[in-house]
Amino acid sequence: MKLTNREHDILDGKYGEGMAYALGIQIAVGNAFDADCFVPVTRAHVALSAQDADLWFVEKLLSKGAKCKIAPTVNPSINLKYLNDHLFEIPEEGKHIVSATNEAYRKIGAQLTFDCTPYLQQNVPAFGEVVAFSESSATPYVNSVLGARTNREGSNSALCAAVTGIVPHYGLLLDENRKAEIVVDVQADVKSDFDYQILGWCYPEKYRGLEIPIFRGIKSRPTPEGFMNFGAQLNTSGNVSMYHIEGITPEAPTYEAAVGDKKIKEHIVITEKDLQETKERLCGAPKKIDFAMFGCPHITIHQVATVAEICDGKKFKVPVWLLTSSLTKELAERMGYNAIIQRAGGHIVSDTCIDVPPCWQPYYHGVGVTDSPKCAYYNEIRDIEFIIRPLEESVQAALDGEVLK
Ligand code: F3S
Numbered sequence: 185m186k187l188t189n190r191e192h193d194i195l196d197g198k199y200g201e202g203m204a205y206a207l208g209i210q211i212a213v214g215n216a217f218d219a220d221c222f223v224p225v226t227r228a229h230v231a232l233s234a235q236d237a238d239l240w241f242v243e244k245l246l247s248k249g250a251k252c253k254i255a256p257t258v259n260p261s262i263n264l265k266y267l268n269d270h271l272f273e274i275p276e277e278g279k280h281i282v283s284a285t286n287e288a289y290r291k292i293g294a295q296l297t298f299d300c301t302p303y304l305q306q307n308v309p310a311f312g313e314v315v316a317f318s319e320s321s322a323t324p325y326v327n328s329v330l331g332a333r334t335n336r337e338g339s340n341s342a343l344c345a346a347v348t349g350i351v352p353h354y355g356l357l358l359d360e361n362r363k364a365e366i367v368v369d370v371q372a373d374v375k376s377d378f379d380y381q382i383l384g385w386c387y388p389e390k391y392r393g394l395e396i397p398i399f400r401g402i403k404s405r406p407t408p409e410g411f412m413n414f415g416a417q418l419n420t421s422g423n424v425s426m427y428h429i430e431g432i433t434p435e436a437p438t439y440e441a442a443v444g445d446k447k448i449k450e451h452i453v454i455t456e457k458d459l460q461e462t463k464e465r466l467c468g469a470p471k472k473i474d475f476a477m478f479g480c481p482h483i484t485i486h487q488v489a490t491v492a493e494i495c496d497g498k499k500f501k502v503p504v505w506l507l508t509s510s511l512t513k514e515l516a517e518r519m520g521y522n523a524i525i526q527r528a529g530g531h532i533v534s535d536t537c538i539d540v541p542p543c544w545q546p547y548y549h550g551v552g553v554t555d556s557p558k559c560a561y562y563n564e565i566r567d568i569e570f571i572i573r574p575l576e577e578s579v580q581a582a583l584d585g586e587v588l589k
Pocket of ligand 1: 260300416
């Protein structure tokens with residue numbers, strides 16, 4: 185890679201051992217992807233995981249004196265206090281790793297947002313802005329919906345970018361790599377936020393490649409929640425860091441604009457029958473449930489309002505967990521939604537992920553309901569079975585104590 189004088193100075197340790205170490209890693213990444221140079225970034229999001237490797241890496245940077253030049257937002261882990269008070273006593277080992285991770289990220293200069301949808305409220309890049317975002321729903325949202333530019337960073341490479349303020353220039357940062365090569369003809373009526381969960385799961389089952397798809401035939405603009413669901417499932421069922429929707433996403437005002445000079449490699453058709461078959465395979469049969477979980481990715485205030493409206497004046501038959509950012513929780517408090525949900529017996533918990541062990545141990549080997557295929561998929565390894573239904577039906581199931589249809 186061609187380095188500037190400043191980048192040589194960083195490597196020589198003029199800006200500290202920590203920044204030199206981070207840049208060394210970024211040069212290795214850049215070389216692996218044939219990057220020619222570095223470019224500045226203005227934002228970063230680190231998908232911290234509160235697990236051993238993540239903690240090891242941030243502590244390694246700290247031991248070399250690293251400090252973030254750009255304060256990155258960070259993913260959720262476990263809200264120890266809330267879950268200790270309302271679910272179970274988190275084992276010592278779990279408490280230690282969460283506290284140590286939080287402390288390490290505080291010291292290195294991250295914003296402790298603990299939220300996996302920063303692109304909706306706390307760290308929102310503008311069109312064309314070059315950023316370094318990790319987290320599966322964040323990368324496609326940033327690239328596809330906002331038209332900003334990020335590669336699919338790992339938590340470690342995003343943290344290196346936050347420390348140095350630059351990223352290797354390759355992949356989705358380049359115009360020519362943002363064009364569509366796969367045409368997806370959607371011959372189905374895709375409208376609701378839940379439809380996007382299913383479409384997002386279905387597409388990678390039909391095509392496994394890494395090329396950028398353009399979805400044609402979608403008639404109305406998805407809501408922010410629809411876009412969020414779509415990206416989360418595309419990147420759980422498959423690996424899609426960017427997509428276009430013809431006439432809707434900003435780099436696809438027309439089919440021609442989205443495809444540019446690229447040759448189309450594959451035409452995929454997705455019909456109502458395909459979506460129905462995905463649903464049948466994925467969503468599970470009606471049965472009694474032990475709990476309900478929403479917020480993978482973190483639930484928005486609009487979704488909180490939907491839950492509050494359905495449960496107002498009623499009682500849940502099983503525990504209900506809504507995972508969200510602390511900002512959304514605060515807003516839910518002000519709007520009176522939190523009080524309604526609490527009176528029904530549910531919980532809004534901030535800063536917490538569905539996938540950080542040992543957080544949800546009391547539900548291991550149990551059955552839950554959720555609106556998120558990602559939540560169901562990640563919890564298979566803990567022997568938690570999830571029935572998947574649209575949000576409204578899932579909330580009703582929590583009131584009934586079972587999924588009835
Ligand atoms: Fe968010 Fe954790 Fe799900 S980071 S998207 S709640 S796996």
